[in-house]
Amino acid sequence: MTRVHDAVRRSSERLASAGSDAPVLEARILVEKALDRPRVWVYQHGEATLDRDQLRRLEGLVERRQDGEPLAYILGSREFYGRTFQVDPRVLVPRQDTETLVVLALAFTREVGMVCSRPGDDRPLRIVDVGTGSGILGISMALELPAARVVLSDRSPEALAVARLNCQQHGVGRRVSLVQGDLLSWMAGPVDLIVANLPYVPSQEIDRLQPEVRREPRVALDGGPDGLDLYRRLFAEAPALLDARGAIFVEIGEAQGVAAGGLAREHFPGSRVAVHPDLEGRDRVVAVTPRRE
Ligand SMILES: C[S@@+](CC[C@H](N)C(=O)[O-])C[C@H]1O[C@@H](n2cnc3c(N)ncnc32)[C@H](O)[C@@H]1O
Known part of the structure; x- marks a missing residue:
């Protein structure tokens, strides 16, 4: 059973070793994406558990990031001047x-x-x-x-x-x-x-x-x-x-x-x-x- 905070920690370790400048932040964002949850959801739900599909999704996202794909492309969006824009x-x-x-x-x-x-x-x-x-x-x-x-x-x-x-x-x-x-x-x-x-x-x-x-x-x-x-x-x-x-x-x-x-x-x-x-x-x-x- 993998809890949200464990998933963030493990993902951030992998991102750090791949050279990310902000591994914890990126791991949190990827966990939220894998679980289809809003930003900062992770902070209040560290004890929640990930099911198999969610874990598989997270694995895929972390791999893409480790492979050097920009976070914005993985998420499909980026904030600019206070608004969200689609990017790919x-x-x-x-x-x-x-x-x-x-x-x-x-x-x-x-x-x-x-x-x-x-x-x-x-x-x-x-x-x-x-x-x-x-x-x-x-x-x-x-x-x-x-x-x-x-x-x-x-x-x-x-x-x-x-x-x-x-x-x-x-x-x-x-x-x-x-x-x-x-x-x-x-x-x-x-x-x-x-x-x-x-x-x-x-x-x-x-x-x-x-x-x-x-x-x-x-x-x-x-x-x-x-x-x-x-x-x-x-x-x-x-x-x-x-x-x-x-x-x-x-x-x-x-x-x-x-x-x-x-x-x-x-x-x-x-x-x-x-x-x-x-x-x-x-x-x-x-x-x-x-x-x-
Ligand atoms: C540095 S990107 C900037 C994109 C956007 N303005 C931004 O700030 O994120 C430059 C853009 O200029 C476009 N571009 C390159 N050469 C161009 C040209 N000769 N005429 C018009 N657009 C061009 C590219 O396709 C690209 O979308």
Whole structure:
């Protein structure tokens, strides 16, 4: 007979020896998944026993994790900006650091009064999330700005299928549309806000990433020789499409602040370009906003 607390202990020992950074937490989450129980159920039910089917399920989950599969893929979901999003191997696992971009972009819309439409304008705020993956950025913006119209775009149809599931889950269907395409090549008209977390890992570094990260789609990681190929192209395409009062917020790697900020300045000489840190103080977001009078 295996009790819940024994199952957590044994699973955590196996996860620890497989190199997990948080073996007890992960073991608890996997036990809850195997038993189909809500989060923190384990704390109140340590003496409960697992039946044979539950043990078999747990065994399968722990093996997948030991084998380096990201926890989010095993669970099928990840929290982002206070909400749950579906994820699977077709998309990048959302990172907490990416919340920095949402915070900054929302602060900008508030600062310049973009929350609804602008004075004298009766059209909604137009936002594009380029390289949307699971849709976390665009859907979070749509939920925080109920008057906005958002386009989620990605070159990967597989990723867009996951984004579509998340649109349904969060009930943003009417205000959010999906477009398959390369960066902004599909766009005709002006846009108020571009948000993007495009691939920015330098190609030669991909093989040195943790095995877990290498399970994520290469198209979501590979940013070319210096990691900035996609942003070089995005910054070149964006000036023709961005409203004069519009802004761009993109996520970058911690070592790319100077180079990515320089690229943005080249293409937006009349705008304010700032590099913002994440909560750990590492360069994380390049913001291009209109210069104040
Ligand atoms: C780093 S992932 C980010 C996903 C999501 N925005 C997030 O923050 O979790 C980058 C995404 O960009 C997409 N992508 C890569 N190259 C692209 C391109 N040329 N045009 C549009 N999307 C692209 C990938 O398919 C992937 O979904």
